[in-house]
Amino acid sequence: MSLFTALRPRSGRPEYFFTILNKGNILDIKDQYYDIIEDTIDFLKTGFAERKKRTYPDWKNEPGLDQEALKSDECARFDRDIRVCTRCRLYQDRLNAVPGKGNINADVVLVGEGPGEMEDVKGEPFVGKAGQLLTSMLAAIQLKREDVYITNIVKCRPPENRTPLPDEILSCITFLEGQIELINPSIICCLGWTAAKSMLGSDLSLSRLRGKFHRYKNIPLLPTYHPAAILRFPEKYKRAAWTDLKMLRDFLKNM
Numbered sequence: 001m002s003l004f005t006a007l008r009p010r011s012g013r014p015e016y017f018f019t020i021l022n023k024g025n026i027l028d029i030k031d032q033y034y035d036i037i038e039d040t041i042d043f044l045k046t047g048f049a050e051r052k053k054r055t056y057p058d059w060k061n062e063p064g065l066d067q068e069a070l071k072s073d074e075c076a077r078f079d080r081d082i083r084v085c086t087r088c089r090l091y092q093d094r095l096n097a098v099p100g101k102g103n104i105n106a107d108v109v110l111v112g113e114g115p116g117e118m119e120d121v122k123g124e125p126f127v128g129k130a131g132q133l134l135t136s137m138l139a140a141i142q143l144k145r146e147d148v149y150i151t152n153i154v155k156c157r158p159p160e161n162r163t164p165l166p167d168e169i170l171s172c173i174t175f176l177e178g179q180i181e182l183i184n185p186s187i188i189c190c191l192g193w194t195a196a197k198s199m200l201g202s203d204l205s206l207s208r209l210r211g212k213f214h215r216y217k218n219i220p221l222l223p224t225y226h227p228a229a230i231l232r233f234p235e236k237y238k239r240a241a242w243t244d245l246k247m248l249r250d251f252l253k254n255m
């Protein structure tokens, strides 16, 4: 099988390659060419099952570099990688992968479970009714969506909005790890149990995890209820979620 046919059915890489060629920036092309070679070797060896984790410079402390440009290039690279990813079965039914959206210099990263129907259609996180509630929740603590970065544990919609399976989370989590490393937020807020347990490696219920600060790789992490759960059972979750939001607000105020 030629390299071209080996890549086309599963990864969409040829299209990706020509997009890169059209950019006209030779350094960018060189950098991304090496990425394609690395991806190709990974694909031929493992079918992307064990893709190596990239390493990132410490964006906030490296002198003499255009930090903003590097960071936004790296973020765009993440988006491209996620949009063509075939590491787990969830790519098969997606309309769009949903890498994440927001301020890549944000102090707050919000992590949900996975894209729903509207997110799958639009390729953006939290755009349905739960997204509207999230916007209101943020506004209640004087945050706009542009102030934060919003993403999910898995970047493709699970069928019928089911909870992502452990192997799907395992396949996808390196994207989130890379995003967190890149953004380097002051605090992470997990929306829902799937996000909290995946990031904390805990089997405690959300009612036991929420209302407290935890740590994810030395970054404070605050779990709270998913807006979709609050919409479904407002009498059960709204008050507790508001308490968590106030904790987030006070944390940001005292930074």
Ligand code: SF4
Pocket: 082, 085, 086, 087, 088, 089, 090, 091, 097, 154, 155, 156, 168, 171, 172
């Ligand atoms: S859910 Fe994540 S690992 Fe699975 S195909 Fe989508 S981007 Fe890739």
